[in-house]
Amino acid sequence: MARQVDENKINAIKKATVETVVIDGISGASISKIASKAGVSVGYLYRFYKGKRELLEALFEERFQMINNLLLDQVYTQNSVEDIVTFFVKTIYEIANTRPQSISFTHKLLSDFSFELPKEFKKDVTNICQRLIKLGHKTGEIDADITDEIIYVLLVGGVLNFVNIRQRRIFEDKEFTQEDVVKTTELLLKALSPNSKNSN
């Protein structure tokens, strides 16, 4: 029972942090603003995070863990790149709809070089990319030229990027639809697909 309260508060802190960072930027997100938005005292927040940086890093790590785990799960169980990409895009867009700022937050920290990438991150990412490539070569869905870097840029970077731009409201301000999932997947698969010119 007491545990429940804690979890709720910690979640409130996380939610408030993400929200504040997304709205006000990293530098505009003060601890006291976050705490008051989360409905907890400043001191309470410090019981769980040693400081502002640690709070952001923990959330950053959590997000990337989540994304990586999502893909790791898939690359070990699915039999086609299309299924994996579809599932990934669908999941991310669903998150973007239900917790729009979550994706934004991740994208923002990814572009802030003063925040280090989580430690396990590189290993997991390499693992994911290599398995995807291997699978794609087998199924003929991925061109021989595609590198780990390209896979990552397209899949993770590309999707986060799309969400970021949608949320920037440059073109229109609407939720992600099933159609968006289909289209995005299609684009990604096309980009990855074997080059018909290279028919050697």
Next chain:
Amino acid sequence: MARQVDENKINAIKKATVETVVIDGISGASISKIASKAGVSVGYLYRFYKGKRELLEALFEERFQMINNLLLDQVYTQNSVEDIVTFFVKTIYEIANTRPQSISFTHKLLSDFSFELPKEFKKDVTNICQRLIKLGHKTGEIDADITDEIIYVLLVGGVLNFVNIRQRRIFEDKEFTQEDVVKTTELLLKALSPNSKNSN
């Protein structure tokens, strides 16, 4: 001659700002650090920018102006999407090589919603995308389904994104080569290209 001196100093301020923001983050980039890195006094900097936020916004605007002008120039003069994309990718990668932090800076502010997009921005972007689509439809390089948003996400977002991930040193830490230009262009064109399945 006096003008010349000023231009040099203003450029030094801009360069120092970009560099400092990229290395230390927005909150870590203090005006005095920027000024001293630029070799000007704090007071001098304030003669040209009303404050820190205005300085960043001016640079942000400038970057997007530059990117948009780059593309506007092209869409009005080139006759194939491929040429435009090639030129754009090449130019951005060259900047990424010579002034790596410049791209980083733009990408960072693009993901920071507390910085508004420049006013003219939306109009220019729409203009660019629509002309590209129109051209692509004529030349058969762009699928009928492709929207403005997709064009922008792929072209501008995608390229900035690639630079960002390369600079994050997730995979390898190398300069952008001509090969990178070719490959990136290829991927983008593939993604945009008419869908062979949709042959209805």
Next chain:
Amino acid sequence: MARQVDENKINAIKKATVETVVIDGISGASISKIASKAGVSVGYLYRFYKGKRELLEALFEERFQMINNLLLDQVYTQNSVEDIVTFFVKTIYEIANTRPQSISFTHKLLSDFSFELPKEFKKDVTNICQRLIKLGHKTGEIDADITDEIIYVLLVGGVLNFVNIRQRRIFEDKEFTQEDVVKTTELLLKALSPNSKNSN
């Protein structure tokens, strides 16, 4: 029996307070540090002391009570200043050996004017000094010129001072020996002794 437990805990609190204040300074001695060092909860500590200041004041008072009682006992029972001084010096040095921080603590608070001297303090001190002088005049151990203030400065101040400097490790870092007792007593008696020049 229940009482016994309490006494132990209160003593633990006192010990921990003295230790922490001496090591970390007053501002560095947090209640939670003290409580955890004492093995009691913060809340428990607050059952006995209304706050940090009261805790320190109570200990300060206790120390001076102890010192004064020590001397009061003696001045009413001993027949020579030498015996009294010897006993006092011996006792203080023993405490300095067994609980070094106890003396340090007293000395520190004595020099901190934001802590008031205990109420009964002045009366007791005057009493002690006057009886010592009276006795000293009778036995010829104390010069006619010696005032209450001088007695106190030499005896209490002087001894605490010596302990403080020894513990500061300016010269050497050793325990107080019987020799130290003898020497100190000798110095004090010499200083107090009738001035041979003033043989008028």
Next chain:
Amino acid sequence: MARQVDENKINAIKKATVETVVIDGISGASISKIASKAGVSVGYLYRFYKGKRELLEALFEERFQMINNLLLDQVYTQNSVEDIVTFFVKTIYEIANTRPQSISFTHKLLSDFSFELPKEFKKDVTNICQRLIKLGHKTGEIDADITDEIIYVLLVGGVLNFVNIRQRRIFEDKEFTQEDVVKTTELLLKALSPNSKNSN
């Protein structure tokens, strides 16, 4: 001219620091209280001292430097211990009269072990004590048994101690007079003087 202003302000900071520490204790002396008492802004203070600790340490060092220099000067030029002690006591009491808190401040930091003694301190102190002893042996003013430690405890410790107790207003609250100088010197010389019993 500009320099003059600075010196005044720095002196105001020093004065305010000493005053605040003496009245409110080290822990009660907040930077903002010190700055406002000194009539400078908080930021100004930080231009000269990296933090609260550094401010206190600098003053601590300065005081001991002063005291040591006072004595070093004397031990190299005077020909009797009496002259040196008289001069020292006179000087310290004069300071105690004109800037009472200066001495108090020094005494307080001396009893706070969380503040290190200045680096040169030990060397200077040893130097002073040894020269005093050497001189005293030659002139017959100092007993063979007197150690460095005792010299220091009596001379520096003793005098600071006296000032501290006088200022604590335990007995009376009056300025230091020429008579106090004479008496104190007399006591110190008596304590140091060769022991008539030890006529072996």
Next chain:
DNA sequence: GATGAATGAGGCTTCATTCAT
């Protein structure tokens, strides 16, 4: 025009104190 010293608002963090359990 240029400078950078000076200001003080506001951010981060600690910790004395309270109070529900």
Next chain:
DNA sequence: AATGAATGAAGCCTCATTCAT
């Protein structure tokens, strides 16, 4: 009774901004 989680006031410090020189 005993605990220690929770609070938020207050301290330290930084730095955007101003302004006298």
